Amino acid sequence: MRKLGFTLAEVLITLGIIGVIATLTLPTLMSNTAEREYSTALKKAISSLTESVQMQVALENISFDEMVDSSGDTDTEMNSFYAFLCNRMQTEKYAANEQEACDDNIGNPTGTETGCLNYGSMMTGNVAMFFRDGSAIIYPADDTIETNECNDAMGETVNCFKFVYDVNGFKKPNMLANCQGQAGRGKTPITQDTETECNSKNFVARDQYAIKLHGVGAYPNSPSARYIFNKK
Numbered sequence: 366m367r368k369l370g371f372t373l374a375e376v377l378i379t380l381g382i383i384g385v386i387a388t389l390t391l392p393t394l395m396s397n398t399a400e401r402e403y404s405t406a407l408k409k410a411i412s413s414l415t416e417s418v419q420m421q422v423a424l425e426n427i428s429f430d431e432m433v434d435s436s437g438d439t440d441t442e443m444n445s446f447y448a449f450l451c452n453r454m455q456t457e458k459y460a461a462n463e464q465e466a467c468d469d470n471i472g473n474p475t476g477t478e479t480g481c482l483n484y485g486s487m488m489t490g491n492v493a494m495f496f497r498d499g500s501a502i503i504y505p506a507d508d509t510i511e512t513n514e515c516n517d518a519m520g521e522t523v524n525c526f527k528f529v530y531d532v533n534g535f536k537k538p539n540m541l542a543n544c545q546g547q548a549g550r551g552k553t554p555i556t557q558d559t560e561t562e563c564n565s566k567n568f569v570a571r572d573q574y575a576i577k578l579h580g581v582g583a584y585p586n587s588p589s590a591r592y593i594f595n596k597k
Contacts, residue, residue, distance in 0.1 A: 400570040403542070404593045406532035407574050407585070410500065411594065414576070414583035417453035422581050446504060446526060450494050458495045461506070495534055503573075504528035515577050515586070525579035527586055532572045542571040542589045563592035 371379075421427060450456055495501045505528075515525035531539065544563040568589060577586035585591040 400568075400593065400596070403532055403570050403572060403574075404596055406500065407530065407590065407594055410530050410532070411576065411583045411585070413454070414578065415581075417449070418578060418583060419581050421449055421453055428580070446528075447494070450502065454494075455497045456494055457497050460493045460495070499534045499536075501531040501534040502528050503531065515579055517580065523579050525577045525586075527575065527577045529573050530576050532574070536572070538571055539573065540571040541573045541575070541587075542569060542593060544568050544589050544592070560588050560591070563588045568592055 447459070490506055491503050492506045493501050493503045504526075514527065515523050517523045529541065544559075544567040570593065574590040574593070575586040576590065577584050585594045
């Protein structure tokens, strides 16, 4: 009686085909998964920041248009960005340099390891505030408002406060999302991005996004940040 089945050669060919298909589709699948995770985290952060801004304005009668004083880890002035984060957000640690962030083991079991916070030049002239959910904000150490540097919903120029939000803090890649390939490590948003360049083909999902505060809300502050924030 003849037995039905597959030969070894047929099985190997089938496995080879499956392997090729997996190799071609897995990077796209992983990229889409990361993009969804980053999008969800960014939307949550902007929502939390907006609620905190509105509470700050209501309780302290302070607008971010008036935030002009210097800040530090001992600053108690209510119109400083540091005080805003400490009083309105669930903060974990303030770091003025890379080593300060490493020494306290925040999110890093080997806290004494050199370079455990891979922010490089982002910490030059900037400070970082880490949150209990593992995310972080990197902002200018002088804590000053940018005069007429942002546009509101009506297209009018307004004063604003700009910073970078890292959705996963210590975890890599610690790079700015962008629509220009894999460039983007640094302390300023990608300047060459344009709205038309930011599409599913050009967008590179990374863990850092530019955000701005003005009026009574928080908003994405780069084409790449707006792209992922508005992505369904």
